[in-house]
Amino acid sequence: MNIGYEAKRVFHNKTGLGNYSRDSIRILATYFPDHTYFLYNPKKSKENLFKYKNERVVEKLPSTAFYKRFYNIWRQKGILNDLKKDQIQLFHGLSGELPNGLKRNGIKSVVTIHDLIFVRYPELYSFFDRKIHFYKFKKAAEQADLVIAISEQTKNDIIEFLKIPEQKIKVIYQGCQDVFKQSYSEEKKSTVKAKYSLPNQFILNVGTIEARKNALIIVKAIKETKTPLVLIGKETDYTKQIHDYIQENNLQDYVYFLKNVSSEELAIIYQLASIFVYPSIFEGFGIPIIEALFSKTPVITTNSGVFPEAGGPDSIYINPYQAEEISTKIKWLLDHPKEAEEISNKGLQYAAMFTDEAIANALMNCYKSLF
Known part of the structure; x- marks a missing residue:
């Protein structure tokens, strides 16, 4: 044909x-x-x-x-x-x-x-x-x-x-791209970690930094936990709200904005991340969730719309407007590494349909x- x-x-x-x-x-x-x-x-x-x-x-x-x-x-x-x-x-x-x-x-x-x-x-x-x-x-x-x-x-x-x-x-x-389904050596991971000065433990969010993607709520969620957050995506006017909140709450040392990251580097950063948090308000699908599942990184995402379709039965779901709820789920995953690993493994199994x-x-x- x-x-x-x-x-x-x-x-x-x-x-x-x-x-x-x-x-x-x-x-x-x-x-x-x-x-x-x-x-x-x-x-x-x-x-x-x-x-x-x-x-x-x-x-x-x-x-x-x-x-x-x-x-x-x-x-x-x-x-x-x-x-x-x-x-x-x-x-x-x-x-x-x-x-x-x-x-x-x-x-x-x-x-x-x-x-x-x-x-x-x-x-x-x-x-x-x-x-x-x-x-x-x-x-x-x-x-x-x-x-x-x-x-x-x-x-x-x-x-x-x-x-x-x-x-x-x-x-x-x-x-998602094949690059997210690969395993990377500790040497490559160390190189990427050093290049972007990444901390040992961090939360990751990937996607255009715009109002609909709702990254500001993650910054609000880490205000108490002080868990480092890495944001990767094209910046828009909405990003100014995030920078203003960071300044007002002295979070400059806890939020990393990364640009010009290659696909392979992004895949490695997914694998380095402790948790992937995606509190988007609305998507047609949500490819970053699939990328995180293939990377064996536990996912916290929105509890309505398409997100349960993308995240599957074992991801953690939150109200995307509730910073305190997101903060609680982040703390729970960080405090329960065994359960977090189980969530990651089940997420990878669910990703087989993609x-x-x-x-x-x-x-x-x-x-x-x-x-």
């Missing part, structure tokens, strides 16, 4: 949507090498983000001077000529978008929708962005032969807000169900 992908984020996005796109193609090409995977990239990338080498994975760029210049028009319309020329039988929009005209050209289509946060939390988005996102996602979901939701939470939101029939939606969980093989099989079964 010749399978096409809307691959803008494969080549141009370093974070969540890019990782999902790259991992999906990598694992499909690994477990199903008899198919050919065409990656339709609207423009050349400045940095090589997709380093997976396989002769059955083919990058495709706009071929005419007009579409090279007006690549967004190519993504929506001009791409159809390339899809027909490449004899694409199925096209997968990996991040909520599909080009026009697939159905009338006999090309089956799948679209992945990651979340509808812009509907649930409109205050986080401009009026214009909300309208564009809603139009784009609803149109793609209606046009697609099948919609993939990355969680039951997202599936329910697609049904409620986009009015898509339940039978048209399939839940396929996300995995392995590459399980996800590859689920995606390919979706594709085959359309023929």
Whole structure:
């Protein structure tokens, strides 16, 4: 089968949507090498983000001077000529978008929708962005032969807000990069620990430092315990609230902000961490939780929404607005290393449902169900 992908984020996005796109193609090409995977990239990338080498994975760029210049028009319309020329039988929009005209050209289509946060939390988005996102996602979901939701939470939101029939939606969980599933030597761990001046015991939080991710509540939780906290993620205006709280409460020696951490270094930091705390208010899924489970780091996360789906039955769940409750759970885990280890081991067992093989099989079964 010749399978096409809307691959803008494969080549141009370093974070969540890019990782999902790259991992999906990598694992499909690994477990199903008899198919050919065409990656339709609207423009050349400045940095090589997709380093997976396989002769059955083919990058495709706009071929005419007009579409090279007006690549967004190519993504929506001009791409159809390339899809027909490449004899694409199925096209997968990996991040909520599909080009026009697939159905009338006999090309089956799948679209992945990651979340509808812009509907649930409109205050986080401009009026214009909300309208564009809603139009784009609803149109793609209606046009697609099948919609993939990355969680039951997202599936329910697609049904409620986009009015898509339940039978048209399939839940396929996300995995995480292979780097988080590796074991690292004590020498490598010591090198990373020294490079970032990390303490022997610390709490970890990973993700964009923005209001929805709610990192300030962790800083409030460690005010009494004085357990060091490491925050890794892109900073936003919200970060100023965290810095102000740190200054007001003399916590400068207890909160570490790390930037420009490589994937391998991040994986090692997960393994060095005592606890992973993720009190996010809302997510489509919550990949950092999966990364922590594979790293055998006990997880404390939000008790509602998608988080119990991602964390499984043995993670610890809290009210994300209650700093005292988070503080109590942190203390309990640090004071009960045996129980913390058991939670870690059970978390790793639960993570088996997010392995590459399980996800590859689920995606390919979706594709085959359309023929």
